[in-house]
Amino acid sequence: MLVLTRKSNESIKIGDDIEVTIVSVEGEQVKLGIQAPKHIEIHRKEIYLAIQSENHEAAKTVSLESLKSFLKG
Helix, strand or coil, X not given: CCCCCCCCCCEEEECCCXXXXXXXXXXXXXEEEEECXXXXXXXXXXXXXXXXXXXXXXXXXXXXXXXXXXXXX
16 A cells, blocks of 8 residues: 655645545544546445445346346347
């Protein structure tokens, strides 16, 4: 893991298209501003994990037969 030190209003770049800016620091809470292309999804980690879990569960409930009939119809 890369660890960087930044102050309020300072940024880091991820590749050419993503910029993360420290908007404010209040106690133990840090507010981040993220500029990225619209096609890149940005989620808090707990939301991302919940989405992955739901997708995994949904994929398990689809039978091979229903997929075949979907592709035929």
